[in-house]
Amino acid sequence: MYVLVDQKWTASVAGWEQTEVIYRYPSRLLISTQHSLDLPANDYEVLDDPYVSIHGVSLKIPEGQFVLGDAPHTVVRFAGPVPAEWRTTLERVGVRVLFWCPRFGACIRLPKGMKAEAVKTAFPFIVGAQPYLEEQCSRDLPAQKSSDRQRAGIAENLLDIVCFTREDRASVETELRERDIPILASSSSKIRVSYSGDPAVLRNIVGVKVVDTARGVVTLGETMQSVLGLGNGDGQWQSTYSGKGQIVAVADTGLDRGANNESLHSDFRGRVRDISSWPINSSWTPFLKSTAGNDNAADLNTGHGTHVAGLAVGTGALSGGLHRGVAPEAELVFQAIEQYTEIKREYSSQMPSGYYLSGRPLDLRQLFQAARDLGARIHINAWGDPAQGHYTNDSYETDLFLHEHQDAVILFAAGNDGTDRDGDHVLEQRSVYAPASAKNAIAVGATSGCLSGVGLRGTWGDLDPKQQLYRGPARRVPISGEPDRIALCSSTGPTSDGRIKPDVCAPGTNIPGPRSSVSRLQGWGSASPMPYYMYDGGTSMATGVAGGFAAVLRQAWQTHRSGVAPSGAALKALMILGANPVLSRRDGKPEPRTVSGFGRLSFARSSPDQADAALTLFDEIETGVMTGETRSYPIHIQQRGSFRAVLTWYDAPGETLVNDLNLCLVDSQDQKIWGNHPPGEVGTPDHVNNVELIELPEMMPGDYELRVIASNIPESPQSYALAISAPTSQGPAPTSTSLDLAANYLRGVGSERLATLEPLRVNTLVRMSEQQLGETLGIKGVCLARLRARLILLERAITQPRPASLSPQTTLADLEQALPPAATSVEQWNRARQALLPLTLVFKHQFLAQITLNSLFG
Numbered sequence: 001m002y003v004l005v006d007q008k009w010t011a012s013v014a015g016w017e018q019t020e021v022i023y024r025y026p027s028r029l030l031i032s033t034q035h036s037l038d039l040p041a042n043d044y045e046v047l048d049d050p051y052v053s054i055h056g057v058s059l060k061i062p063e064g065q066f067v068l069g070d071a072p073h074t075v076v077r078f079a080g081p082v083p084a085e086w087r088t089t090l091e092r093v094g095v096r097v098l099f100w101c102p103r104f105g106a107c108i109r110l111p112k113g114m115k116a117e118a119v120k121t122a123f124p125f126i127v128g129a130q131p132y133l134e135e136q137c138s139r140d141l142p143a144q145k146s147s148d149r150q151r152a153g154i155a156e157n158l159l160d161i162v163c164f165t166r167e168d169r170a171s172v173e174t175e176l177r178e179r180d181i182p183i184l185a186s187s188s189s190k191i192r193v194s195y196s197g198d199p200a201v202l203r204n205i206v207g208v209k210v211v212d213t214a215r216g217v218v219t220l221g222e223t224m225q226s227v228l229g230l231g232n233g234d235g236q237w238q239s240t241y242s243g244k245g246q247i248v249a250v251a252d253t254g255l256d257r258g259a260n261n262e263s264l265h266s267d268f269r270g271r272v273r274d275i276s277s278w279p280i281n282s283s284w285t286p287f288l289k290s291t292a293g294n295d296n297a298a299d300l301n302t303g304h305g306t307h308v309a310g311l312a313v314g315t316g317a318l319s320g321g322l323h324r325g326v327a328p329e330a331e332l333v334f335q336a337i338e339q340y341t342e343i344k345r346e347y348s349s350q351m352p353s354g355y356y357l358s359g360r361p362l363d364l365r366q367l368f369q370a371a372r373d374l375g376a377r378i379h380i381n382a383w384g385d386p387a388q389g390h391y392t393n394d395s396y397e398t399d400l401f402l403h404e405h406q407d408a409v410i411l412f413a414a415g416n417d418g419t420d421r422d423g424d425h426v427l428e429q430r431s432v433y434a435p436a437s438a439k440n441a442i443a444v445g446a447t448s449g450c451l452s453g454v455g456l457r458g459t460w461g462d463l464d465p466k467q468q469l470y471r472g473p474a475r476r477v478p479i480s481g482e483p484d485r486i487a488l489c490s491s492t493g494p495t496s497d498g499r500i501k502p503d504v505c506a507p508g509t510n511i512p513g514p515r516s517s518v519s520r521l522q523g524w525g526s527a528s529p530m531p532y533y534m535y536d537g538g539t540s541m542a543t544g545v546a547g548g549f550a551a552v553l554r555q556a557w558q559t560h561r562s563g564v565a566p567s568g569a570a571l572k573a574l575m576i577l578g579a580n581p582v583l584s585r586r587d588g589k590p591e592p593r594t595v596s597g598f599g600r601l602s603f604a605r606s607s608p609d610q611a612d613a614a615l616t617l618f619d620e621i622e623t624g625v626m627t628g629e630t631r632s633y634p635i636h637i638q639q640r641g642s643f644r645a646v647l648t649w650y651d652a653p654g655e656t657l658v659n660d661l662n663l664c665l666v667d668s669q670d671q672k673i674w675g676n677h678p679p680g681e682v683g684t685p686d687h688v689n690n691v692e693l694i695e696l697p698e699m700m701p702g703d704y705e706l707r708v709i710a711s712n713i714p715e716s717p718q719s720y721a722l723a724i725s726a727p728t729s730q731g732p733a734p735t736s737t738s739l740d741l742a743a744n745y746l747r748g749v750g751s752e753r754l755a756t757l758e759p760l761r762v763n764t765l766v767r768m769s770e771q772q773l774g775e776t777l778g779i780k781g782v783c784l785a786r787l788r789a790r791l792i793l794l795e796r797a798i799t800q801p802r803p804a805s806l807s808p809q810t811t812l813a814d815l816e817q818a819l820p821p822a823a824t825s826v827e828q829w830n831r832a833r834q835a836l837l838p839l840t841l842v843f844k845h846q847f848l849a850q851i852t853l854n855s856l857f858g
Helices: 007-014 084-092 116-122 146-152 166-178 199-203 282-287 304-313 364-373 393-404 472-476 539-560 568-577 751-760 762-767 770-777 784-799 826-835 837-842 846-850
Strands: 002-006 019-024 028-033 044-046 051-054 057-060 074-078 096-100 105-109 126-131 158-163 183-187 190-194 208-213 247-252 272-277 331-336 339-341 354-356 378-381 409-413 442-447 504-507 511-514 525-527 533-536 613-625 630-637 641-648 660-666 672-674 691-699 702-712 718-727
Touching (some): 007 028, 051 105, 166 183, 183 282, 304 331, 304 511, 331 364, 364 393, 409 539, 511 539, 539 568, 568 718, 630 718, 641 660, 672 691, 770 784
Parallel strands (some): 247 331, 247 378, 378 409, 442 504
Antiparallel strands (some): 002 028, 074 105, 158 190, 158 208, 183 190, 339 354, 525 533, 641 691, 641 718, 660 672, 660 702
């Protein structure tokens, strides 16, 4: 059997019979042993699971079974976590890893002629192999209901072929043409075809990775409408920030009149950086009467896109600011993907002519990249596929884009398929849409909106006269007025592989926003002043709010850190860190995370300006971790209070977790608390989610250590973000800049650098003798008396409030006029300057960020 053992048992392992060390990770050993294990449970893990995951489906690869067959691709299982060295070994002899098969597997392409025995001999860390066969080239996805396909405008017999690489796509297209299979559209490594034969024929083509039935997407304001201001809601997501300097993209039905000029709705005028109309995708061509469909971005049908965009960035100009969006000074990039689509008569029974999101590109990355090229780092999408928690091509493309663009966030509406058919006040599971099911996206659920204004009144039972969705007490739940409760239409998790979705919730029922002036519809009712505003509801509205929230939160932290914006994973971590609980109507306790994710957005608890707790953000976008590494973050708690820590990372694409990090809190008695367990429970490592939360309602004073453990990082290195909220200190101001929670934003600081920073605390250096100071900094011949004097000034500046007389431009040179000059060489000063460079990371006050090391060293 293969076992992971803590390094502290190295000596014991060396004495065991029939034991071989397969690999030495930084803190663990991977061994093969027949020895009975009499070790503490926390110090070892038996790796006895023979299964790997391929497209979300388990495949058994028994240990010692090496069958290659005639297939061009092979699925292998590794002995344990995959270090970079193993991948390098594979690549050195021409083996190409095509995709990972968690937990410890991969689909690979072997060099021509390599036999099974050669695999066993050359790669001792591979314990089994078998061919990648046609039956593995598909996902276990639920079929879309005919009503959903009709709403989405997806014809029958459409299949999406995903190739291993762009190069493979060319050869696959050649074979498709030779077989007279119509190619409707292609992009990157994806091909859409019209084909009514056996899909196995397509899956057997060399170069094909997966074949799925093509799926359609719908806007999420329609589902409840078919059965069915900002400033007035719960207020937890509001802020004094305006989104200034941020660029937000919205992909939706259209924006008012569709022209960026004086005729555009006043709520957007002057702040639209770009508005584009995406014409009908070529995959629709065989079904169209006319291929000229392009309404120039006008929001002609439901007004959905105008409303969603207004909730994010509208000024509320025509309402005197009453119906303003969350980020009214942010710029907008709008991508209109809805077009009126005229369908040929022979296909009208499948999809009648009408408005569809037919401008959506085949590969979603085109949409995201176009917005990114215009400067947008926040992308709002209030539409999706009712995939019942499954992972689709759209999910994969979203994850891949974010994995490759670490500075972006993409939000998707969770869906409007929430139900409570048994009336137990708990929504049924597994109704979340795709791509909200993507690991790296922020999936947004909806809480109840406010009661002010008019809008749609009554109960959820009024919207369900046939009692198909809600029964018992659920039918009496009001549509709005309970801002800390879930909206019953909100789709739920977990995903098909057990991940927590949605991620967060925002107000979503009876939300007022701008109305498209070219649409006849008015959502859930007109809002004053008419006809410029309307009420609407669903997770679409919640996603618009959450997108604006992301913009103001990004602005706040960017302002706080002198222009340095948090990474996408860091922004996601901060949104989750500050979220308030969504409470159950049954007992008043927090809803399960499968219903409300990690809670409802609260700017006060996510902002760098909040006073109720000390916030720290470690944004490790530049210092990723490798398999087996552990990053440690010391934490000193001086006062009893609540504690939260959130770890997020943008995982490599795939149906299940590929790069596996774990968050662990260790106290002075070496007791470990793992992420994603209810408060008070110790738990075990989470190998499913790429968001991990540790929450303690009451943390006792003392010394702790947060650990980020790289359990398995085959697609390495993996960057991450760690956000911490801990009790504030009381009493006199601290006398030193500590690396625990005194500096509330550290970027690019890994565990090794953190260790070097610890002895370089300013107050520690000040207390040293001149000889000790020189030895610590590794410098000689510098005027150490002068250096110590300047360090004293630096310590005073960091640990004391800024004097009112000081301007942000004040330098240390202004504070040291009494210091006598001292002669020393430029080379010596440069050595000292380099030695103290890490101190620039722990400046506590904003004005110190402008105190350069040049001023510190004259």
